[in-house]
Amino acid sequence: MDKGFLDLSELGSFTASAVENDTVSFVATYEDGQVFTCNQAFCRLTGYSKNEISRMRWPYDFTPPEISTDMYRLVDAVACDAAPYKFEKETVRKDGSRVPVDIFIHKFCDVLGKPKYFYAFITDISEHKKLENELKESEAKYRELVQSANSVILRMDVAGNVTFFNKYAIKFFGYTGEEILGKNVIGTIVPETESSGRDLSALIRDIGIHPELYVNNENENMRKDGKRVWVSWTNKAIRDAAGNIIEILCIGNDITGRKEAENELIKARNELEKRVADRTSELTRLNEALTNEIKDRTVAEQALIDSEQRFRATFEQAAVGIAHVSTDGDFLRVNEKFCEICGYTHDEFVGLKFHDITYRDDLKKDLESIDRLLAGDIQTYTMEKRYIKKDGNIIWIDLTVSLVRDAEGNPKYFISVIEDITERKHVEEEVRKSQEMLRLVMDNIPQAIFWKDINSVYLGCNAIFAKFAGLEDPEDIVGKTDYDLAWKKDEADSYRKFDRLVMDHDTPVYHIIEPQLQADGKEAWLDTNKIPMHDTNRNVVGILGTYEDITERKKADEELKKAKSDAEMYVDMLSHDIGNMNQAILGYLELALDVIDPKGDDRKLLTKPIEIISYNTRLIENVKKLSRIRECDLQASEMDIGEILSEIKEKYAGFPGRDITINYAPVKGFKIIACEMLRDMFDNIIENAIRHSTGPLTINIWLKKISIDGKKYYKVAIEDTGPGISEELKGKIFSYMGKEMIKGGRRGLGLHIVKTLADVFKGKLWVEDRVPGDYTKGARFVVILPATYEM
DSSP states (O other): OOOSOOOGGGGOHHHHHHHHTOSSEEEEEETTOBEEEEOHHHHHHHOOOHHHHTTSBTTGGGSOGGGHHHHHHHHHTOOBTSSOEEEEEEEEOTTSOEEEEEEEEEEEEOTTSOEEEEEEEEEEOHHHHHHHHHHHHHHHHHHHHHHHOSSEEEEEETTSBEEEEOHHHHHHHOOOHHHHTTSBSBTTTBOSBOTTOOBHHHHHHHHHHOGGGGSEEEEEEEOTTSOEEEEEEEEEEEEOTTSOEEEEEEEEEEOHHHHHHHHHHHHHHHHHHHHHHHHHHHHHHHOOOHHHHHHHHHHHHHHHHHHHHHHHHHHHHOSSEEEEEETTSBEEEEOHHHHHHHTOOHHHHTTOBHHHHBOHHHHHHHHHHHHHHHHTSOSEEEEEEEEEOTTSOEEEEEEEEEEEEOTTSOEEEEEEEEEEOHHHHHHHHHHHHHHHHHHHHHHHSSSEEEEEETTSOEEEEOHHHHHHHTOSSGGGGTTOOGGGSSSOHHHHHHHHHHHHHHHHHTOOEEEEEEEEEOTTSOEEEEEEEEEEEEOTTOOEEEEEEEEEEOHHHHHHHHHHHHHHHHHHHHHHHHHHHHHHHHHHHHHHHHHHHHHHOOOTHHHHHHHHHHHHHHHHHHHHHHHHHHHHHTTTGGGOEEEEHHHHHHHHHHHHHTOTTSOEEEEOOOOOOOEEEEOTHHHHHHHHHHHHHHHTOOSOEEEEEEEEEEEETTEEEEEEEEEEOSSOOOHHHHTTTTSOOTHHHHHTTOOSSHHHHHHHHHHHTTOEEEEEEEETTEEEEEEEEEEEEEOSOOO
C-alpha cells in the first residue's frame, strides 16, 4: 500500500459514509503510527483538521508524556488479527486539554504475521467519569454525615450481630471496629439482664422480629470497661425489595444522666413516703409529748427541704430538657437544658404556652395525645415534632409526656422530657437524598440493570429495563420472573440457564450475546453481563445483571457475514475445481507408476509429483480451515476436551502401514466453550507427528486441570518419540514460513492452524523436548485452554 493520506471514500462509499458520520472517533495508521485516515468525530475529539492529522503519528502525538511509555507497551501488545484490545487512557487535544477516552484498537497483519496497519475506535467518556465522581462524592458525604453524627449509630442483623458501628459509637462504648463488628450486641454493649432484672436477651430477639413495636425504647447498656449506661434508642427496620427485614438501624443517645435523675427522684419520694409513714406510725403508737412531736416534725421538714434541693439540682442539671406544663398548656417550670434547646430564658417562658413554640402542622397530633392522657387511655406518649425557637429557626425534638395526678386522681400537671434530634433528622435527610441520587444515576445510564434473588425472581431494575419489559414503573418488576415478562419462553429458559450457571459456580459470565423480544415488539439482540451477589458471609444470594442493546451492531455483523460467505463460496468453488484437477492428475500419475513400474531415479520422476500434488491438496484444505477460524466464535458451543481426544486416539490407532501406539487414559468433564475446530487443533498435532516420522512411533497424551493466578485452565500435553524439532525450528514452527518451512523439512499450514486456534480460544501453545536437552528424542506439544467451569 502506498503510504499516502487516503480519503475515507477510497475505502468504499458505504463504509466511508458509515465511518465518516459515526459519532465514535475512528483513526487508522501504518505500523509506524503515521495516520492515513480518520473521520470527522476524531477531528472534533482532538481539535485538529484532517490536513494537520495527516502529518501526525497516533497515538504518540496525542498521548500525555507521562503515559507515553505505557501507551507504546499497550499498542505493541496488540495481537495480529485478534479481537480488538480495549483500554482506557487520556488523549491530548490541540489546545492542550485532556479528554478521558475508551480505545478499541486492532492490529491488521499480512499472511506472514507482519503488522501492516492499526485502526482504532475512540469514545469520549468525560460524562461517564463525571457521573462516577459525583456518585463517589455523594456516598462519601453520606458516610461522613453518619460518622460525624453526635449520636450512637449502628446496624445489626435480625439475630443481633453488629454490621455497622459509627465513630461516636466506638468512642462511647470503648470498642474498636474490629472488636465489635460481627459480634452480638448481647454480652458486648447490652448485658443479658438489666440491673432491674429485665431480660435484655429476650428484648433484642423481639426487636429483630417485631422492630415496629420498639420504634423508641430505653434500656440499660454497658461499655467495654463494664460500666452501665442508659441509652434512648430509635429503631427502624431495613428491608429488602421483597419486604423482608434484613437489618435494624439503631440510633441512640446517652440518657444516663436523666435516668440517674429519675432514680434520685424515685429514691427521694420513697424516702419521703417512708419517713411520713414512720412518723404517722410513731405518732399513733407512742403519742409522745408535744415537745418531742415538734422536734420530730422539724426533722421531717428539714428532710423535705433537703429532698427538694436534691430534686431541684437533678432537674436543673439533666442532660435533656424537662418542663412542667399545666393542663391548660402553660409552662410552670423548665430546666436550663430546655431553655438552651428553645433559646428562651426562664423568665421568658412565663406566660408562654407550649402551643406558642409548637410548629403549627404538629400541634393537632400533640393535642390528640394530650386528650388521651387526660382521659386515662394512655399513661405516656412519645412523638417527634418541631419547635420554633426564639430566633425563628425550626428544630426537631423527641418529646415524651406523662401526667401527674393528685391523691384523688385528678390531673395536676404534665411532665415533658425533650431531646433535640435536629442533627439526626439532617442525617436521615442526607441518606434519603443519597439514595435518590443513586436511583437517578441508575435510571439515566444507557445500559439496562436488573437484580434477582437466588431463585431468579426479580428484586429490582432501572428505568430502561422496565421500558424494555413493558412496565410503567421499575417497582413493578419486584416478585416477577422472566416468564412473566414480554420475552419468548425459550429466551426466558436461556436467561435462567445462565442465572444458574453464574450462581451455582459463583463465577461471573460476561458478553453473553442473546436475543430478546421486547414489550414494543422489537426483536433485539443483547450483550449481557451477569455477576453473583453475596451476603456479608460471601454466600451467593442472587445475581446482578446489565445488558446493552446491540441490535444494530448485530445487523451489521450479519451483513458482513453474508458478504464473507459469498466470498468464501467462490473460494470453495475454486478449491473444489483445483482439488478435482489434483485428484485427476494424481490418478494418472499413480496409474503410470503401476503400469510403467520405473526404477531408481526414473521412479522419482513420478513419486515426486505425487508427493507435491498430495501436499497441494492438504494445503487447500488447510487454507479453507484458516478461513473458517474467523467464524469460530460465532459457532461456539460446549465441548468436552476428553471426549475429543478419545475420538482422535481411535482415528489414528490403526494407521495403515505404520506401527503406532497412542497412550491416553480417557477422562470426561473437561468442558470449554469452543467451536468444532477444537478437534482440528489436536488432530493436526498428532497427524503432524505421524507424517514427519518413520518406523515405530509412540504418542503419549495427558489431560489435567491446573490453576494460574487463581483462574482455572486445562492442560493438554501430546508427546511423541519421533525425530524431534531443533531449537532453531521451535521458534518458527507455528508461523507460515513458505520456502523456509519447506527447507526445514515441514510443509503446509497444519501447525500454523493449531497456533491460530489456540489464540482464538484464548489459550497458549508451545513445543518442548520430550527429553530435556535432547531434541532428537522426540517433541512434546503443550496446550493450555481456559476452563469455562467445572462439572
